[in-house]
Every structure is written in C-alpha cells, then in structure tokens.
Amino acid sequence: MAGMVSQKLIDLFRKYYRENMIDPPELISKREVGYMTFSGEVIRHLRVNNKFELNMLLRDAAPMHVYSSAAYYRKPDERKMPEKEWEGADLIFDLDSDHLPGAEKMSQRNMLAQIRDQTSRLVSDFLMDDFGIPRSSIKIYFSGNRGYHVHVSDDRIYRLTSDARREITDYITGNSLDESIVRKAISMLAIVSGGWPAVIRRELGDNANGGMIRETEIRKAIKKAREDHSVLIDSPVTYDIHRIIRMPNTLHGKSGLIVREVPIDRLQDFDPLQECIPEQFMDGEYDIILPEKIRSVEIGGTEAPRMPGRHRVKTYVAVYLVASGRAVFP
Amino acid sequence: MIFPDKRQILNSDMIREIAGASISEASGSDLNSEYASIKKAAFAFVEGAVRGDQSYISLENRELAFIIWILVAIDENIITARTIIKARDTAEKQLIGAQHYEDLEEFGRRLGIDISVEGEQIKKDHLYRLDVTDFATYASRVTGSRYRLSNQIVRAGYVYVQNDVMVKILREAFVSFLFGVMDQIRKEDAVTLLRPVSDDLERIKEAYRKAHGSGASMGKGDASMFPPCINEIIKNLESGVNVSHMGRLALASFLHKAGYSEDEIVSYFRNAPDFDENITRYQIKHISGEISGTEYTPPKCETMRSNHLCYMDDDPLCHREWMKHPLTYYEVKRRNRKIR
Ligand code: SF4
Numbered sequence: 001m002a003g004m005v006s007q008k009l010i011d012l013f014r015k016y017y018r019e020n021m022i023d024p025p026e027l028i029s030k031r032e033v034g035y036m037t038f039s040g041e042v043i044r045h046l047r048v049n050n051k052f053e054l055n056m057l058l059r060d061a062a063p064m065h066v067y068s069s070a071a072y073y074r075k076p077d078e079r080k081m082p083e084k085e086w087e088g089a090d091l092i093f094d095l096d097s098d099h100l101p102g103a104e105k106m107s108q109r110n111m112l113a114q115i116r117d118q119t120s121r122l123v124s125d126f127l128m129d130d131f132g133i134p135r136s137s138i139k140i141y142f143s144g145n146r147g148y149h150v151h152v153s154d155d156r157i158y159r160l161t162s163d164a165r166r167e168i169t170d171y172i173t174g175n176s177l178d179e180s181i182v183r184k185a186i187s188m189l190a191i192v193s194g195g196w197p198a199v200i201r202r203e204l205g206d207n208a209n210g211g212m213i214r215e216t217e218i219r220k221a222i223k224k225a226r227e228d229h230s231v232l233i234d235s236p237v238t239y240d241i242h243r244i245i246r247m248p249n250t251l252h253g254k255s256g257l258i259v260r261e262v263p264i265d266r267l268q269d270f271d272p273l274q275e276c277i278p279e280q281f282m283d284g285e286y287d288i289i290l291p292e293k294i295r296s297v298e299i300g301g302t303e304a305p306r307m308p309g310r311h312r313v314k315t316y317v318a319v320y321l322v323a324s325g326r327a328v329f330p
Numbered sequence: 331m332i333f334p335d336k337r338q339i340l341n342s343d344m345i346r347e348i349a350g351a352s353i354s355e356a357s358g359s360d361l362n363s364e365y366a367s368i369k370k371a372a373f374a375f376v377e378g379a380v381r382g383d384q385s386y387i388s389l390e391n392r393e394l395a396f397i398i399w400i401l402v403a404i405d406e407n408i409i410t411a412r413t414i415i416k417a418r419d420t421a422e423k424q425l426i427g428a429q430h431y432e433d434l435e436e437f438g439r440r441l442g443i444d445i446s447v448e449g450e451q452i453k454k455d456h457l458y459r460l461d462v463t464d465f466a467t468y469a470s471r472v473t474g475s476r477y478r479l480s481n482q483i484v485r486a487g488y489v490y491v492q493n494d495v496m497v498k499i500l501r502e503a504f505v506s507f508l509f510g511v512m513d514q515i516r517k518e519d520a521v522t523l524l525r526p527v528s529d530d531l532e533r534i535k536e537a538y539r540k541a542h543g544s545g546a547s548m549g550k551g552d553a554s555m556f557p558p559c560i561n562e563i564i565k566n567l568e569s570g571v572n573v574s575h576m577g578r579l580a581l582a583s584f585l586h587k588a589g590y591s592e593d594e595i596v597s598y599f600r601n602a603p604d605f606d607e608n609i610t611r612y613q614i615k616h617i618s619g620e621i622s623g624t625e626y627t628p629p630k631c632e633t634m635r636s637n638h639l640c641y642m643d644d645d646p647l648c649h650r651e652w653m654k655h656p657l658t659y660y661e662v663k664r665r666n667r668k669i670r
Contacts, residue, residue: 082635131462132487156463163470163649164463171479178475185483188492191449191457194485 005038008286008329009322012315013038013251014062016280017055022249024054026153030072030087034244035063036253044244047077064253067244070151081242088158091165092245093172094237095119096147108297111146112272115232119148120267122231126172127152130195135264142272144252144259149245165239171196174230177222183213200225256281256319273299277316286318287311288327297321331424331433332389334440334504339395339511342523348372348396349526372396373530379416380409380538389420402512403520404531407630407655409538411662414508414652421504425497434458434496441503448490457483457490460499465489468502471650509651555663557656558641558648559634560584567602576629576637578602580656583617583628587657592618630655 025031033054034044043061048054058066069076070092074085095118097103097111106114119140127133127150137154160168170176177196185197186204193201203221204213237243246252248259257276277300290308297304299320305311310330313321321327338344351365372393378385394417401410421437428434431447438445443464449456462484469477477498483490491499524531553561563581566573573581578599585595592614599610619625631654634640642648647659 080638082640129486130484156461160463161467161470161649162644163646164466167466167470167479171484174480176475176478176480178478178481181475181481184492185481188457188483188490191455192459192483192485192490194490195483196480197483 006322006329009256009319010038010062012256012281012319013064013253014059016251016278017058017062019280020249020278021051022055022058024048024051025068025248027072028054028068030074030076032069032071032073032076032084032244033057033247034067035061036065036067037061038064038253045077045079047075058250063250066247066250068247069242069244071241084242086241089160089241091152091154091157091160091168092237092243093122093150093152094143094147094234094245095122095150095232096143096234098146099232099234108273108295115147116267116270118231119150121229122150122172122233123264123267125229126231130171131168133157138264139248140262140264140267141246141248142257142260142262142270142276144246144250144257144276145255148262149259162239162241165241166235169233169235169238172231172233173235174226177226179215179218179222182222183218186213196225196229199229203228251278252323254324256316256323274301281316281319282314284315285312286315287330288313288318288321289330290321290327294321294326297326331428332391332394332421333436334394334507335391336440336507336511338391339398340514341395342519344392345396345399346523348392349524368392368396369527372400373527373534375416376400376409376413376534377537379413380534382412386423387416387420388424389417398508398512399515399520399524400531400534402515402517403524404535405517406535406538407658408661409534410512411652411654411658414505417508418501418505422497422501425500426494431456431458434493434500437500438503441500441507443500443503445496457492458496459488459490460496462487462489464503465491465499468499468506469495471502472498506651555660556584557659558643558645559631559639559656560660562641563639564598567598569601572604573602574637574639577639578613579617579626580628580634580639582614583626584656584660586614586618586625587628588660628656 028051029047029049031048032044033046033048034042036042046057048057069089071084071089072087074087076084078084095115097106097115100106100111100114103111123138123140127138128135133152133154133156137152139151139153141149141151143149174196177200182197182200185195186201189197189201200218200221203224204217237245246259248261250259251257252259256278257272258278260272260276262270287310289310290305292308294304294306296306297320300314300316302314302317304317304321305313318327318329322329347361348365348369351362351369368390371387375387375389375393375397378387397413397417401413404410425434425437435445435447438460443460446459447456448459462479465482466479469479475481477495479489482495553564556564560581563573563577566577567581581598582595585598592611595614596607596610599605617626629637629639631640631648634656640648647653647662653659
C-alpha cells in the first residue's frame, strides 16, 4: 500500500477543483506558487497571474498539497531566492496541535480544541492587544488537518526582516526572558503597564509588593507566566521569509478538508471537522478497507468505523480515512 | 551633535563647494574657510576609521554628508564598513550624552522613527515610546537580553523603553539610514564631484592598502573565521565536487587577501577533479598580481549571490546590512570572534 496512490482519491480531489472556483490569496501574481502531486513530486517556483490561471492549474494537476509564499516577489518564478527579488511578506503563524505537550494521549477533538484556544489567545492577547494590529489585518485559517494558520497583512509588518520576525516569535513563545531585566521592567510598570513584565508581575501577586522580590520568586513567576501565557507557534514558519505555506481554500492532502478561513468572532465555537468538509464529498458512499484497528475518529458528526475489515462509509469519511493513511480503497 | 538629514547629505551643490574649498586661498570667504575645515575633518575621520583609531572624534552634519560622498567615491567595502561603524559609535556617544529627551526625539524623527515620552521627565522617571515594529527591526541587530522584545513593556503596538535601550535602537536605525542614503548616490557622480580632492581619496586608499592590502600584513587567521560562501567552496573542492571558475577565483583571491601563501592556496585545490598544479600556480600568480601587476579582489557579496555562490542561510553576520563583502566578514570576525 505504501507509495501506492489511489486513483479514486485523486479523482475526488479533481472533482473538488473542477466544481469550485478557488479564490487566490491577495496579489497572487507576486507570490511563488508550488504544489505536491499524489506521487510525491514537488513543483515550486511557479508564477500564477490571476484567479483563472490558478484554477486551470489546480484542475489540471489535482494536487495533494498546494502552497504559496507569504512573500511578495518581483519575479516569483526565478528559481534562486536572491533573484526572486523579495519585496515584503505577510506575517504568518503556524499552530499545530501535534506540538502540544502530551498530544499523543489526547483525543482528536481535545487536540483541536486546545490549539483553537491557543490561536484565539495569539490573536487577541498578542497580535491585537500587544502589537496593536487591527482586526481587519488578521485572518485565521483552519490548517486543513490539525491546527490553524494566522495571516497578518499589514503595511507595518510587510517589510519586517527575518531577524525582526524572530524577535516577534521569541516574544510570543516567551523566550529570552531574563530575570534581572524583567525585574527592572517591573519597577517601571507604574509608568505604563504591559507585556511580559505585567504578566509576570501578576504571577508574583503579593510577593511583588514591598520592593524587594526574591530571586527564586521571580524565577518561579517567569516559569509560571510562560506556561500560562505563551503560545505554541512553530517559529521558523514565521521568521523564514521565503517559506511557502498552505494556500487558503485548497484541500489538505492528508485529510481532504478545506483550508478555510475562520471569522475571528466565530473561532470560539468553530468545528473544522464539521465546517471544512467540501460539498463535493457530502454525497454518496464508498467502500474502504481498514487494515488494522484505529483510534476513534469523528468527522462530520459521524463516528468512523474502527475495526479492521471492509466498511461502507460516507464519501467524506472515506476521503478522510484514506487521505490520512488509515484506510485504503479496495 | 549630528542630526541626520538626508536632503542635506544629497545636496550636491554643497558637496561640490566643500570639495573645492581651499584654505590657502587668500581671498577666502568665511564660508570657504568653513568648508575647508569641514573637508579636513571629514578626511581625518575616514582616515581614523581606516587606521582603526578608537579615539572619539566629534562629528557634525556637513562633515557626515561629505564623508558619505567620500565613501561612495572610494567604493571599498572595508573602508565603508569601518567608517560607518565609527560614525555609528560617534552618534551613540552623542545620544548617550544628550541632555534633553527632545534631542533623541529629533534624532529619531530624522530617521523616520516616531518617539514620544511617557511619564515625568523631570524626575527622570520616564520611558520612551516607539512602534513595536521599529523596535523589532533595530533591536534584532543588538545582542543581549536587555534588547529583547520579551523583556520590554509592550502595549497596543508600542514598546516602552529606558534611555539606554532607546539609544541603541537609534544607533542601529542610523546605520540603516546611512546605507540607505549611500544607495542613492551614484559612484560616477561622487567621483566627478570629488575630483578636486582625488589626491586625498588616493591617499586613503593607499593607507588602507598598506594596512590591509598586501595579504601578509593582514596576518593569517584561521578558517573558522571564513564566511559561509568560502567554506562552501572549500567543502566542495575537498569532496571533489566541481566548483565554477568564478568560485575558484573567489576562493583563491580570498585566501590570498587573507594572507595565505601560494603553496597553502594550492593545497586547497588538490582534490579538485581536474587539478593541475602548474595551471593552478599560474592562476594564483595572476590573482596575486605577480604576473598581471594588478591584484585581484574577491567578488563582493552581491556578485557572489548572482553567481549562486552565496551561502548566507541564517548566518547573523551575513545578514547585517553593512556585510557587503566576504573579506569584511573575515576581518570583522578576526577582530571580534564573538560578534554575531
Ligand atoms: S553574505 Fe557575503 S560573506 Fe556571507 S555567504 Fe554571502 S557572499 Fe559570503
């Protein structure tokens, strides 16, 4: 089975691209576009000029994964980075529930709920409150499988260097916090309050009064603050200003789910396993074979079969199980 | 006190007059003698920087403007890097000594950085407020926990910092500013405008060549200080991978400039798939000027890049704005091993 590509799966993906007109990311002609075919071939450094060209490409290739760069280039189709002539880039955050501590033992539903909460904190506490990024510049997407992507398009961040973006990821993950410097900052909070010093000050509680804060106390407070307040982002995705990332509105090749935008105010009760199923996969049923027993999977409100053997299931369940490698078409 | 002023620096009429000013002229007007002393100070500054002189030389606006034109006309990366760093340090000292917060505000305004003051200035109980993106951009070039965003007070798009941090941010923004202005001056224009002082320009180039040019006096450093591009070429040669002509030229001239002897340079090429000792030696003699009479300088980063020879990846030093030449990388590393 390994390496064997199912033609049925490819056909279903093609059906999705044939029957939909995908909205490309803004300024698509300045972005590098790439994709991976179901046979594992990676095609990069493409330039797509408009919505029409993008859709022709997708219908033709019926790819497993589709990517575009966060960066804008003068010549996105040059093969060497320096020759593409970088003009700027969106600020991207990748939150993947696989990276949650103890993820192996969590249920799929629990994992998705936890990473959704982290995404929500990233957007409200860090991006909007601390960095003052307007809500209208922020877009959240379901990653198509196990997490969320946050895209910021804003004049203020467009030209930020990789190093500057690293400063930002460090901040969000609570890296580089230094006891003596934080202590100094805490003493300044009377003038303005905010950032990690304010969070750590809160963790200190009454201990912060009376001026002298003991070494061990501040160390404990920093540790606690990081646990409670930091957000688990995959930092290199943010500071690699040439990276290609999953293109919104395309299908994730390991789930058959849509990389769909989630309105910020809907994030709290968003259920990707209900709301990111393509219409094309709603009708009909398919036979699949489970080679071995699997952990429980719930998609589209249905519990997928778990026991080894042949099963008849809804199309989207079949796609999900086959794409994720849990099942095969007979 | 310098207040960076782009319009003034780009004012070619003023530059022409400074270049043409002469002290000896009997009929010298006030302005003429003023310009003559500006010219003298500017050259002294660049020469000091080239010599590696650590002493503090104060700097004023028009001197800085003239210095910028000198650098463009000379167009020698190491001279530029050294002079800019010296100008940076001078500005930093001035900012540290500034008596009024308005000076920092004004300095920032000239660089396009909006600064305001929060708290009571009289009691020295105040913080500077600046945009979080400006902070991230410039603080990322300064090492040390003191300058990390995580340790700052951040709120609603602004960072609030104390004086010492503000000064470092302005210092780095100043460097960006200087390189930005330099990019707007064409070398031909600078050479033409500075024709009256071409002797002085030659003198600086000569002083620089004496100090660093003849490989040997630069002293040989070890390979751990080589930039990524040079290491990559060496690695490829060692493993028998074919290296382009340009790549070989870059390596040989780099090693020569870094003070390596002909024999030592030859040894780097021994594993090349098509190694021929005689030809290699002949080529090295060419590069070193022994045959041709002119010494070959390794290509600058830009050229390396367009020839697919740059392997900067995420080497912090390569990402510095003033890093424009592999030899600069080497020299900076040699002077300060720990620099990022
Ligand atoms: S930036 Fe310059 S020194 Fe660094 S690897 Fe590229 S060419 Fe070499």
